[in-house]
Amino acid sequence: MNExxxxxxxxxxxxxxxxxxxxxxxxxxxxxxxxxxxxxISDDNVAALHGHxxxxxxxxxxxxxxxxxxxxxxxxxTRTSWSILTDELxxxxxxxxxxxxxxxxxxxxxxAGFVAATFLRGVPVVQVPTSYLAMIDASVGxxxxxxxxxxxxxxxxxxAPRLVVADPDVVRTLPRQERAQGLVEAxxxxxxxDAAYFGRLHDGLGALLAADPHGAxxxxxxxxxxxxxxxxxxxxxxxxxxxxxxxxxxxxALEAASEYRLGHGSAVALGMVLEAEVGERLGVTEGGTRxxxxxxxxxxxDLGPVPLDPETTLHYLRADKKARAGRPRVVLLRTLGEVxxxxxxxxxxxxxxxxxxxxxxxxxxxxxxxxxx
Amino acid sequence: MNExxxxxxxxxxxxxxxxxxxxxxxxxxxxxxxxxxxxxISDDNVAALHGHxxxxxxxxxxxxxxxxxxxxxxxxxTRTSWSILTDELxxxxxxxxxxxxxxxxxxxxxxAGFVAATFLRGVPVVQVPTSYLAMIDASVGxxxxxxxxxxxxxxxxxxAPRLVVADPDVVRTLPRQERAQGLVEAxxxxxxxDAAYFGRLHDGLGALLAADPHGAxxxxxxxxxxxxxxxxxxxxxxxxxxxxxxxxxxxxALEAASEYRLGHGSAVALGMVLEAEVGERLGVTEGGTRxxxxxxxxxxxDLGPVPLDPETTLHYLRADKKARAGRPRVVLLRTLGEVxxxxxxxxxxxxxxxxxxxxxxxxxxxxxxxxxx
Numbered sequence: 001m002n003e004x005x006x007x008x009x010x011x012x013x014x015x016x017x018x019x020x021x022x023x024x025x026x027x028x029x030x031x032x033x034x035x036x037x038x039x040x041i042s043d044d045n046v047a048a049l050h051g052h053x054x055x056x057x058x059x060x061x062x063x064x065x066x067x068x069x070x071x072x073x074x075x076x077x078t079r080t081s082w083s084i085l086t087d088e089l090x091x092x093x094x095x096x097x098x099x100x101x102x103x104x105x106x107x108x109x110x111x112a113g114f115v116a117a118t119f120l121r122g123v124p125v126v127q128v129p130t131s132y133l134a135m136i137d138a139s140v141g142x143x144x145x146x147x148x149x150x151x152x153x154x155x156x157x158x159x160a161p162r163l164v165v166a167d168p169d170v171v172r173t174l175p176r177q178e179r180a181q182g183l184v185e186a187x188x189x190x191x192x193x194d195a196a197y198f199g200r201l202h203d204g205l206g207a208l209l210a211a212d213p214h215g216a217x218x219x220x221x222x223x224x225x226x227x228x229x230x231x232x233x234x235x236x237x238x239x240x241x242x243x244x245x246x247x248x249x250x251x252x253a254l255e256a257a258s259e260y261r262l263g264h265g266s267a268v269a270l271g272m273v274l275e276a277e278v279g280e281r282l283g284v285t286e287g288g289t290r291x292x293x294x295x296x297x298x299x300x301x302d303l304g305p306v307p308l309d310p311e312t313t314l315h316y317l318r319a320d321k322k323a324r325a326g327r328p329r330v331v332l333l334r335t336l337g338e339v340x341x342x343x344x345x346x347x348x349x350x351x352x353x354x355x356x357x358x359x360x361x362x363x364x365x366x367x368x369x370x371x372x373x
Numbered sequence: 374m375n376e377x378x379x380x381x382x383x384x385x386x387x388x389x390x391x392x393x394x395x396x397x398x399x400x401x402x403x404x405x406x407x408x409x410x411x412x413x414i415s416d417d418n419v420a421a422l423h424g425h426x427x428x429x430x431x432x433x434x435x436x437x438x439x440x441x442x443x444x445x446x447x448x449x450x451t452r453t454s455w456s457i458l459t460d461e462l463x464x465x466x467x468x469x470x471x472x473x474x475x476x477x478x479x480x481x482x483x484x485a486g487f488v489a490a491t492f493l494r495g496v497p498v499v500q501v502p503t504s505y506l507a508m509i510d511a512s513v514g515x516x517x518x519x520x521x522x523x524x525x526x527x528x529x530x531x532x533a534p535r536l537v538v539a540d541p542d543v544v545r546t547l548p549r550q551e552r553a554q555g556l557v558e559a560x561x562x563x564x565x566x567d568a569a570y571f572g573r574l575h576d577g578l579g580a581l582l583a584a585d586p587h588g589a590x591x592x593x594x595x596x597x598x599x600x601x602x603x604x605x606x607x608x609x610x611x612x613x614x615x616x617x618x619x620x621x622x623x624x625x626a627l628e629a630a631s632e633y634r635l636g637h638g639s640a641v642a643l644g645m646v647l648e649a650e651v652g653e654r655l656g657v658t659e660g661g662t663r664x665x666x667x668x669x670x671x672x673x674x675d676l677g678p679v680p681l682d683p684e685t686t687l688h689y690l691r692a693d694k695k696a697r698a699g700r701p702r703v704v705l706l707r708t709l710g711e712v713x714x715x716x717x718x719x720x721x722x723x724x725x726x727x728x729x730x731x732x733x734x735x736x737x738x739x740x741x742x743x744x745x746x
Contacts, residue, residue, distance in 0.1 A: 010382065083452055083521075090523040118491075121518060121529045145494060148456075150463040156494045157530060236495075 002217075004224050007232035008142060008160040015140055015164040015228060017221045019213045022167040025054055025128070026061030032163040033126050035099035038065040039089050041112035043072035046104040049173050050130050054103055065101075066092060070111070074260060077107045077147050079155065085115050099124045099162070105131035106138035106264075110156070113144030117159035127164040131174055132182025132216075133264070135166040136189070136223035141231040151256065151319075158236060166224065168216035179209055180300045181265030186219050187296060188272060189226040192243050195337025197222050202296045209300075242345040246331040247272030250313075250358060252320065254306065257313040262306075269297040270306060273366040277357050278349060279332035279340070286335040293336070294368040304365040313362070314355055328354060375590075377597050380605035381515060381533040388513055388537040388601060390594045392586045395540040398427055398501070399434030405536040406499050408472035411438040412462050414485035416445035419477040422546050423503050427476055438474075439465060443484070447633060450480045450520050452528065458488050472497045472535070478504035479511035479637075483529070486517030490532035500537040504547055505555025505589075506637070508539040509562070509596035514604040524629065524692075531609060539597065541589035552582055553673045554638030559592050560669060561645060562599040565616050568710025570595050575669045582673075615718040619704040620645030622693070623731060629689040630681045642670040643679060646739040650730050651722060652705035652713070659708040666709070667741040677738040686735070687728055701727060 001018035016028065029038060038058055042051025047069045058065040068088050070081045089098070102112030102125060109127050116125035127139035145156015171179055183201070190198025200218065201208065207215040227244070234240040251271025255262055273294045279285025294303060317328055327348035334340040340347070374391035389401065402411060411431055415424025420442045431438040441461050443454045462471070475485030475498060482500050489498035500512035518529015544552055556574070563571025573591065574581065580588040600617070607613040624644025628635055646667045652658025667676060690701055700721035707713040713720070 079452065079456055086528055087521060087523065090521065090527060118518075118528050118530055120527060121516065121531055143494065145491075148460060148463065150460065154463060154493060155459055155491050157491055158494055 002221050004221070004228045006140060006160075006228045008235050010160060013161055013163060015166060015224050017166045017168070017217065017224055019169045019217055020167065021165055022054065022128070022170070025165060026058045026063055028163060028165060029058065029063065029099070029101065029126060030061075033099045033124050035124065036064060036097040037094055038063055038099050038101050039092075039094055040065060040067045040101045040103055041085060041108060041115065042067065042069055042103045043076065043105075043108055044069045045072040046108065046130055050128075050170060051103040054101075054128065074107055074147070077111050079146055079148065081111060082114055082118075082146055085111070086119060089115070089119060094119070096120050096123060099126060101126045101128060102139075103128040103130060105129070105134045109134050109138045110143070110145055110153070113142075113159055113161070114146055114156055117144050117157040122159065124162045125159060127161045129164070129166055130170045132171055132179055132220070133185060134182075135168070135171075135220045136182065137185045137227065139164050139166070140224055140227045142235065152252075152260075166220050168220045169213050171216050172211045174211070176209055179211060181263045183208055183219070184265035184269045184297065184300055186223045187300070188244075188246055188268065189223045191272060191293060191333060191336055192246050192331075192339050193226050193230075193337060194222070195335075197226075198296070198336060202299075205296075205299050239344050243331055243339045245346070246333065246339065247275055249320070249328055249330045250274045250317070250354070253313045253317040254308065256316040257308045262308075263301070266301040269301045270303065270361070270366060273297065273303065274357055274361045275330050276333060277361065277366075278330060278353060281353065281357070282332070282347070282349070284332045284334065284340050284342075284347065286333075289333055289336050291368050294366055298367050303367045306362040306365070308362065310355075310359045310362050313358060314351075317354065317358075318351070327351065330354070375594050377594070377601045379513060379533070379601045381608050383533055386534055386536060388539060388597050390539045390541070390590065390597055392542045392590055393540065394538055395427065395501070395543070398538060399431045399436055401536060401538060402431065402436065402472070402474065402499060403434075406472045406497050408497065409437060409470040410467055411436055411472050411474050412465075412467055413438060413440045413474045413476055414458060414481060414488065415440065415442055415476045416449065416478075416481055417442045418445040419481065419503055423501075423543060424476040427474075427501065447480055447520070450484050452519055452521065454484055455487055455491075455519055458484070459492060462488070462492060467492070469493050469496060472499060474499045474501060475512075476501040476503060477507065478502070479507045482507050482511045483516065483518055483526070486515075486532055486534070487519055487529055490517050490530040495532065497535045498532060500534045502537070502539055503543045505544055505552055505593070506558060507555075508541070508544075508593045509555065510558045510600065512537050512539070513597055513600045515608065525625075525633075539593055541593045542586050544589050545584045547584070549582055552584060554636045556581055556592070557638035557642045557670065557673055559596045560673070561617075561619055561641065562596045564645060564666060564706060564709055565619050565704075565712050566599050566603075566710060567595070568708075570599075571669070571709060575672075578669075578672050612717050616704055616712045618719070619706065619712065620648055622701055622703045623647045623690070623727070625693065626686045626690040627679065627681065630686040635681075636674070639674040642674045643676065643734070643739060646670065646676065647730055647734045648703050649706060650734065650739075651703060651726060654726065654730070655705070655720070655722070657705045657707065657713050657715075657720065659706075662706055662709050664741050667739055671740050676740045679735040679738070681735065683728075683732045683735050686731060687724075690727065690731075691724070700724065703727070
């Protein structure tokens with residue numbers, strides 16, 4: 001078992017990564033998050049696979065544990081689900097001496113994290129991510145929240161977990177396509193901070209997609225280390241944490257334009273390639289970076305023409321910009337494995353250039369060579 | 374103008390107290406909470422009296438300010454109002470570089486504080502309390518939240534304000550009865566930590582109820598000093614902050630049993646006298662304390678027989694207990710102006726004794742001499 005520590009302004013918390021570590025969950029809960037009662041929260045798919053067995057295991061070990069579920073899917077990441085779960089916990093008599101245990105993917109870690117952040121003004125949460133995306137991204141860093149009609153993740157809180165337990169073995173239970181979506185964020189970690197890791201992911205992609213436990217453990221561990229390093233430096237996204245947004249300025253706009261039918265991984269993969277193109281045109285990003293990104297990411301998701309309206313995508317890009325004032329801000333690589341510092345780790349980029357790159361890329365696709373074709 | 378500083382784990386914030394200080398609000402906002410845009414939030418009563426004029430004043434001073442309102446009353450302190458206000462801010466394009474300015478009583482400071490705590494995962498809030506209760510209690514200490522069907526303030530967050538601006542002159546705009554309700558918490562501050570202050574409040578009660586600015590400033594300032602001292606010591610209610618709950622274990626049960634028709638001040642006043650009775654019977658509280666409390670508080674609120682069902686009140690007392698495990702916990706005075714440390718600044722008290730004191734007190738009333746009558 002490997003331990004990575006994340007620093008926050010309220011102290012440190014450990015992220016434990018290891019194949020089989022979940023067998024130890026009851027002991028880990030008692031040690032890191034002692035509580036009178038534990039409220040496990042899972043969506044109804046993950047409940048059957050992991051939530052219920054883990055809750056039963058906690059009971060067998062003598063802990064007072066209950067399971068609360070909600071319908072699977074991003075459509076559940078709302079204030080309504082948050083209200084219902086909160087009321088269920090209150091109805092069941094959970095008090096301040098309780099701990100929430102989130103078992104699931106990114107929707108669950110965000111939603112259950114927000115329940116914990118606001119329940120009786122805040123109770124501890126332990127994150128048990130069960131998807132690649134949640135293990136390497138959503139469960140580390142303390143972001144919690146829900147979607148609202150105006151957009152995703154616009155309501156929430158920073159609520160550092162007491163403990164994160166990531167067992168790469170559980171990715172076996174994910175559909176292959178969901179593994180691929182989640183691994184995009186791992187490639188992003190390599191692209192911004194560790195070219196050698198990017199190379200290992202590229203070389204081992206077949207094993208990773210097949211959920212080989214050793215490959216999965218290496219990927220989860222290195223990604224957690226990178227994310228922990230970044231959020232320990234800048235918990236609240238004032239500066240350095242921006243680097244994690246590589247691929248996300250254009251990725252978010254594409255996601256929104258698709259009404260979230262485009263997977264987060266697919267959108268971010270497209271976003272990374274397009275933002276590398278922007279960086280190359282501006283002379284900030286080393287030539288060939290876009291092609292290397294496209295070459296690797298095409299093994300994960302479809303980088304062909306994007307059947308969405310570019311003008312709608314630009315509308316969402318502008319909406320994002322409006323909320324932040326000034327030109328859209330984009331994280332640009334200097335080269336693979338290194339972010340250009342810009343100002344505050346991002347660059348203000350003219351909307352005209354972004355529009356041009358977006359229109360061309362969406363029309364032709366962004367597979368290696370596609371833009372040149 | 375007087376300045377009291379409150380320490381939190383995220384730094385310090387000032388509470389400014391002074392007759393007429395609100396004339397300086399635009400400058401104070403720019404200095405203590407610089408932001409691109411300011412979202413003033415008031416209920417629709419206070420909006421006309423203070424929210425709108427203050428927002429206009431900020432605009433005249435060159436700040437980008439808007440006003441958002443909600444229907445006056447505790448019934449608005451819900452997740453629904455929070456959702457509506459949040460969506461209105463998003464719709465109006467407010468981003469992370471915004472600041473919420475809460476102008477109003479306790480409902481507003483709690484509700485707007487929760488909007489700020491969760492808007493885009495948290496934006497700064499400035500509290501401008503306009504009632505005694507909000508000035509001396511709700512606006513200081515960083516508690517934010519809403520009521521839910523299971524009870525009051527069960528969902529929320531700790532979100533320290535950047536600044537609190539308390540102008541005692543505005544209590545002139547309150548109905549006399551609301552002044553009386555709010556002043557109960559001032560007497561509580563005296564009862565737990567400062568007997569001399571309790572005496573000054575008792576002697577100056579006529580002027581306070583008549584909203585004499587000098588008396589109001591003394592009361593607000595000393596209460597803010599006491600509350601600041603306590604919450605700086607223990608921001609999250611782990612221990613010493615408990616002392617502020619004197620009168621509140623039984624007070625909350627009475628409030629709930631009345632379905633919140635009993636004012637918070639009335640309920641806490643009854644709670645303080647009843648809890649002093651409990652303390653005297655247990656030999657913890659000096660004899661005569663109950664009578665002194667009753668003598669002073671009867672100048673503020675009705676301490677006569679309480680036309681509620683004692684069994685319903687006991688039900689709410691037990692519900693509170695269930696959520697915390699073990700016997701109900703009550704803050705007991707040693708003498709007027711001093712809390713008995715007990716264990717963790719409160720005492721576990723047998724439910725039978727609480728039930729007896731509650732039944733007798735509710736039946737006969739708790740005016741000085743009433744229990745003996």
